[in-house]
Amino acid sequence: xxxxYFELIKExxxxxxxxxxxxxxxGTFDTPMFMPVGTQATVKTLTPEELYDMxxxxxxxxxxxxxxxxxTELIRKAGGIHRFxxxxxxxxxxxxxxxxxxxxxxxKITEDGVTFRSHIDGSKQFLxxxxxxxxxxxxxxxxxxxxxxxxxxxxxxxxxxxxxxRTTRWAKRCLAAKTRDDQGLFGIVQGGMYPELRKYSAEALxxxxxxxxxxxxxxxxxxxxxxxxxxxxxxxxxPKNKARYLMGVGTPDCxxxxxxxxxxxxxxxxxxxxxxxxxxxxxxxxLVLKNLEFREDFRPIEEGCDxxxxxxxxxxxxxxxFKSEELLAMRLLSIxxxxxxxxxxxxxxxxxxxxxxxxxxxxFLDQYQRTSRR
Amino acid sequence: xxxxYFELIKExxxxxxxxxxxxxxxGTFDTPMFMPVGTQATVKTLTPEELYDMxxxxxxxxxxxxxxxxxTELIRKAGGIHRFxxxxxxxxxxxxxxxxxxxxxxxKITEDGVTFRSHIDGSKQFLxxxxxxxxxxxxxxxxxxxxxxxxxxxxxxxxxxxxxxRTTRWAKRCLAAKTRDDQGLFGIVQGGMYPELRKYSAEALxxxxxxxxxxxxxxxxxxxxxxxxxxxxxxxxxPKNKARYLMGVGTPDCxxxxxxxxxxxxxxxxxxxxxxxxxxxxxxxxLVLKNLEFREDFRPIEEGCDxxxxxxxxxxxxxxxFKSEELLAMRLLSIxxxxxxxxxxxxxxxxxxxxxxxxxxxxFLDQYQRTSRR
Numbered sequence: 001x002x003x004x005y006f007e008l009i010k011e012x013x014x015x016x017x018x019x020x021x022x023x024x025x026x027g028t029f030d031t032p033m034f035m036p037v038g039t040q041a042t043v044k045t046l047t048p049e050e051l052y053d054m055x056x057x058x059x060x061x062x063x064x065x066x067x068x069x070x071x072t073e074l075i076r077k078a079g080g081i082h083r084f085x086x087x088x089x090x091x092x093x094x095x096x097x098x099x100x101x102x103x104x105x106x107x108k109i110t111e112d113g114v115t116f117r118s119h120i121d122g123s124k125q126f127l128x129x130x131x132x133x134x135x136x137x138x139x140x141x142x143x144x145x146x147x148x149x150x151x152x153x154x155x156x157x158x159x160x161x162x163x164x165x166r167t168t169r170w171a172k173r174c175l176a177a178k179t180r181d182d183q184g185l186f187g188i189v190q191g192g193m194y195p196e197l198r199k200y201s202a203e204a205l206x207x208x209x210x211x212x213x214x215x216x217x218x219x220x221x222x223x224x225x226x227x228x229x230x231x232x233x234x235x236x237x238x239p240k241n242k243a244r245y246l247m248g249v250g251t252p253d254c255x256x257x258x259x260x261x262x263x264x265x266x267x268x269x270x271x272x273x274x275x276x277x278x279x280x281x282x283x284x285x286x287l288v289l290k291n292l293e294f295r296e297d298f299r300p301i302e303e304g305c306d307x308x309x310x311x312x313x314x315x316x317x318x319x320x321x322f323k324s325e326e327l328l329a330m331r332l333l334s335i336x337x338x339x340x341x342x343x344x345x346x347x348x349x350x351x352x353x354x355x356x357x358x359x360x361x362x363x364f365l366d367q368y369q370r371t372s373r374r
Numbered sequence: 375x376x377x378x379y380f381e382l383i384k385e386x387x388x389x390x391x392x393x394x395x396x397x398x399x400x401g402t403f404d405t406p407m408f409m410p411v412g413t414q415a416t417v418k419t420l421t422p423e424e425l426y427d428m429x430x431x432x433x434x435x436x437x438x439x440x441x442x443x444x445x446t447e448l449i450r451k452a453g454g455i456h457r458f459x460x461x462x463x464x465x466x467x468x469x470x471x472x473x474x475x476x477x478x479x480x481x482k483i484t485e486d487g488v489t490f491r492s493h494i495d496g497s498k499q500f501l502x503x504x505x506x507x508x509x510x511x512x513x514x515x516x517x518x519x520x521x522x523x524x525x526x527x528x529x530x531x532x533x534x535x536x537x538x539x540r541t542t543r544w545a546k547r548c549l550a551a552k553t554r555d556d557q558g559l560f561g562i563v564q565g566g567m568y569p570e571l572r573k574y575s576a577e578a579l580x581x582x583x584x585x586x587x588x589x590x591x592x593x594x595x596x597x598x599x600x601x602x603x604x605x606x607x608x609x610x611x612x613p614k615n616k617a618r619y620l621m622g623v624g625t626p627d628c629x630x631x632x633x634x635x636x637x638x639x640x641x642x643x644x645x646x647x648x649x650x651x652x653x654x655x656x657x658x659x660x661l662v663l664k665n666l667e668f669r670e671d672f673r674p675i676e677e678g679c680d681x682x683x684x685x686x687x688x689x690x691x692x693x694x695x696f697k698s699e700e701l702l703a704m705r706l707l708s709i710x711x712x713x714x715x716x717x718x719x720x721x722x723x724x725x726x727x728x729x730x731x732x733x734x735x736x737x738f739l740d741q742y743q744r745t746s747r748r
Contacts, residue, residue, distance in 0.1 A: 040698040041691075047702065048686075070669070070694040078672055078690060086686045295444070298452055312422075312460045316452060317415075320444040324414045327701055328421065 002211040004143055004184020006031075006243035006264070012357050016235065016262035019352045022058070022212075022243055024090045024142040025182050026082065029057035031243065031264035032348050034255065034341040035092060037272065040065050041075070041085045043338075044272050045331045048087045053308060054339040055346070058090035058143070060267045063135050064099035068118050068125070072138035080140030092143035092267075094247070095132040095174075095188075098150045098216070109149065111166065129173035137180050145214060146174040148188040153221045160192035168204045175208060184211030186245060193222060195233040202237035212243035215263070219249045228257050235262040252281070252344050253368055256361050259348050266345075271337035276330045278322045281340045284367055287315075289333070294319045307339035308332075376585040378517055378558020380405075380617035380638070386731050390609065390636035393726045396432070396586075396617055398464045398516040399556050400456065403431035405617065405638035406722050408629065408715040409466060411646065414439050415449070415459045417712075418646050419705045422461045427682060428713040429720070432464035432517070434641045437509050438473035442492050442499070446512035454514030466517035466641075468621070469506040469548075469562075472524045472590070483523065485540065503547035511554050519588060520548040522562040527595045534566035542578045549582060558585030560619060567596060569607040576611035586617035589637070593623045602631050609636040626655070626718050627742055630735050633722050640719075645711035650704045652696045655714045658741055661689075663707070668693045681713035682706075 003025055010019040020031040036043045036051065039062045043051060051059065061081060066072055078084040081091055100107055100114050107116035113128025127135075132147035148167040151160050167190045178185055187205035191197030205213060215234050218227050231246065238244055243264045249255070250268020258266060271281060280287040282302045287294070289301075300310035301318070309318070309332040321329035351360035377399055384393040394405040410417045410425065413436045417425060425433065435455060440446055452458040455465055474481055474488050481490035487502025501509075506521035522541040525534050541564045552559055561579035565571030579587060589608050592601050605620065612618055617638045623629070624642020632640060645655060654661040656676045661668070663675075674684035675692070683692070683706040695703035725734035 040694075040700055042695060042698075042700050042702045045701045045705070047682075047705070065698075069698060070690075074670060074690070074694075077670060078688065084688075084691055084694075086691075296448060296451060308421075314452065314458075316444075316448065317458055317460075320414075320448075320458075321416060324416075324439075324443055326414055326416050327419045327704065328416045330701065331419070331421070331705075 002184050003182045004211045006212060006241065008240060010352060011240075012352050012355070014355075014358050015260050015361070016232075017259045017348070017352045017357045018262060018264060019349060020243065020264055022090070022265070024058070024184070026088065026090045026142050027057075029090055030349055032255070032259045032345050033057055033265050034250065034345045035060045035265060035267040036338050037062075037267055037269045038085070038087075039269070040069070041081060043334075044276065045327070045334050048085070050308070050335060051087065051338075052089070054335060055342055056089065056338065058092055058265075059087060060092045060094065061139070061141065062096070062099065063093045063132060063139065064096035064127075066093075066139055067096055067127070067135050068120055072135040076138035076140070082140065090143070091141040093136050093139050093141040093145065095136065095145040095147040096127050097132070097148045098248070100127055101150050101152075111169075113147075129170045130177045133174050133177040137178075137183065141183065143184050143186060143212070146171045146185060146187050146210075148190055148216055150220065151190055151192040151217045153193065155192050157194060160194055160197055164190045164192070164197045164201050168201065171205055171208060171210075175210070186210055186212040186214045186243075188214040188216040188247070189234055189238070190217045191234070192217060193226060193230055195230065198230060198234045199237050202234055206237070206239050210242065212245060213238050214245040214247055216247050218246065219254070224254070227254075228261065231258065231263070232261045238262070250341065252341065253365060255341070255344060256348065256364055259357070260361055271341050272334045275333035275337045278329070278333065280333055281337045283364075289315060289319050290322050301336050302340075305336065305340070306343070307336045309336040376558050377556045378585045380586060380615065382614060384726060385614075386726050386729070388729075388732050389634050389735070390606075391633045391722070391726045391731045392636060392638060393723060394617065394638055396464070396639070398432070398558070400462065400464045400516050401431075403464055404723055406629070406633045406719050407431055407639055408624065408719045409434045409639060409641040410712050411436075411641055411643045412459070412461075413643070414443070415455060417708075418650065419701070419708050422459070424682070424709060425461065425712075426463070428709060429716055430463065430712065432466055432639075433461060434466045434468065435513070435515065436470070436473065437467045437506060437513065438470035438501075440467075440513055441470055441501070441509050442494050446509040450512035450514070456514065464517070465515040467510050467513050467515040467519065469510065469519040469521040470501050471506070471522045472622070474501055475524050475526075485543075487521075503544045504551045507548050507551040511552075511557065515557065517558050517560060517586070520545045520559060520561050520584075522564055522590055524594065525564055525566040525591050527567065529566050531568055534568055534571055538564045538566070538571045538575050542575065545579055545582060545584075549584070560584055560586040560588045560617075562588040562590040562621070563608055563612070564591045565608070566591060567600060567604055569604065572604060572608045573611050576608055580611065580613050584616065586619060587612050588619040588621055590621050592620065593628070598628070601628075602635065605632065605637070606635045612636075624715065626715065627739060629715070629718060630722065630738055633726075633731070634735055645715050646708045649707035649711045652703070652707065654707055655711045657738075663689060663693050664696050665693075675710050676714075679710065679714070680717070681710045683710040
């Protein structure tokens with residue numbers, strides 16, 4: 001038994017949706033789940049207590065950022081990331097691959113690994129399967145990720161094939177380099193937008209002893225319809241008894257479609273990033289709270305929302321804070337947007353449990369799309 | 375009986391220190407007290423719950439800022455500032471005078487009031503005793519302040535005399551313009567650095583029906599020794615049965631000296647402003663947490679501090695947040711610095727109650743000054 005493992009509770013008979021539990025050394029959490037992102041060992045603007053209050057389960061931090069600053073050795077000395085940032089529930093780190101490959105011109109890929117320059121000070125750095133595993137073991141999250149290449153969109157077939165095969169070799173090196181028994185390592189399916197490469201990647205990684213399976217290389221610029229198509233042609237080849245994590249996706253329409261296609265876990269900076277720009281996520285779409293229409297609007301962001309912000313503050317007050325460039329504005333909206341997605345995941349779980357997920361999905365998408373077209 | 379009134383509990387027989395209670399419509403609070411500043415209807419970066427948690431009592435907001443944005447009429451429509459910002463304890467607003475006079479070249483003073491240009495959009499604005507009272511009644515704090523002129527330092531005697539006499543006339547106009555019974559109006563003693571003008575101002579305002587007495591025009595650039603000298607030559611003429619509020623002072627050495635000279639209330643942006651720059655207030659002075667020496671320092675900011683930050687996070691983590699430009703850093707340090715001053719006021723109250731205030735003062739100043747000289 002892995003330190004981290006997935007328990008499949010129920011499969012929806014009328015869709016791909018699944019209900020499950022993810023067991024970790026820091027607790028057992030319900031899926032489908034959305035994971036708030038705490039890039040630099042902090043979910044921007046928020047304390048751990050605020051995350052507990054909104055019923056956050058697993059949160060994510062980024063190995064690339066922590067590797068460069070403050071350094072993973074420092075986090076090891078602090079007693080690991082849970083102690084360092086004082087978060088007592090589940091944590092996941094990515095491998096650094098995604099950020100390194102995003103650096104474009106300032107990185108170089110070989111079979112051994114990736115040489116790149118730090119975005120902070122320009123210093124020369126190196127990440128490989130072995131270095132990424134050591135870094136993630138020093139950080140000490142519950143769930144760690146294999147070092148992969150996220151294939152850009154668009155990419156030609158030959159490049160995608162070679163990259164996907166290398167990601168498979170790197171996945172084996174990650175498993176070989178892993179030394180800690182109290183962390184669960186997830187493999188990452190790649191394959192670009194090519195169904196046959198997705199099938200190859202999913203099947204190759206499924207044969208290996210991973211604690212869970214991630215789906216990478218989606219939501220990288222392709223149309224949503226193509227993303228859903230490729231996603232469905234990936235999950236169909238994944239084992240049922242392992243958690244499936246769609247990386248970097250965090251709008252409610254993508255969540256409901258991902259769950260419909262059999263995904264259990266999601267993460268994205270979207271809710272906190274747009275929060276800091278003054279955008280509130282609501283069932284019908286989005287509210288830009290700086291707009292004049294909210295100047296004397298003393299209602300909460302969303303009637304019935306149980307978040308701290310909606311229980312205590314009005315749209316008019318939050319607008320005032322944004323117009324006055326007060327940092328509390330970013331906090332209040334980050335709380336609302338994260339709670340919105342966490343609650344949305346709760347609602348999806350209830351729908352699956354109650355055998356109403358297809359109706360939930362249809363009703364949500366109908367309302368959401370109608371508003372977005374306005 | 376005023377809606378706001380002071381209850382003198384004890385006078386220290388060996389110093390000017392006083393123990394008291396300030397009664398307001400939103401609760402009774404202990405003096406000597408430090409009041410956190412929430413300039414734009416928010417104590418920067420913090421929620422009301424965080425203020426309650428650190429045992430904050432009365433907080434201050436600025437009429438000048440609220441007058442310009444979002445407008446005091448909006449706050450009235452919101453149900454008053456307590457409801458607007460969701461703070462349920464005592465609140466105080468200044469009159470806007472201090473900020474308006476700080477505008478220098480872009481304001482013009484007449485007997486009627488002050489014409490100035492908004493720092494936000496350059497629009498022409500007017501404040502007078504009557505306008506400031508209306509604005510503060512719309513805002514609805516428990517304690518409101520008379521509209522005065524804060525005399526710059528240095529100022530010649532003739533200017534100071536004319537200004538102080540006008541402040542007295544404006545004080546009477548404020549009392550005449552006041553309509554709400556559920557707010558307490560404080561007068562503000564001016565007089566520059568001239569003891570005879572301070573005596574005149576203190577006595578003239580003491581004859582009027584104010585709920586409390588503020589001391590303005592100090593800590594405006596003069597040496598500390600001169601401030602203490604003038605402060606002592608002001609408080610000696612103030613009535614014992616009214617609270618004394620030294621405006622704009624917020625370092626622990628000034629607090630302990632102010633209490634020693636008979637002051638009951640203080641406010642200052644200092645603790646939150648330096649917090650946002652990475653400076654922690656401690657008994658021995660200050661810590662600049664960005665410094666390299668704290669990189670692997672896993673101790674709290676101050677051993678024994680009971681604030682949320684010190685109970686949960688290390689200097690190394692807070693340093694990481696500052697180096698990474700994470701907003702949580704500003705929150706954590708704002709919490710620590712405000713709790714530091716609130717606890718410092720608690721400790722002064724205990725010392726007065728236990729008849730040990732002179733020893734408390736001497737021990738604190740000895741330690742504080744020794745460190746500052748390093």
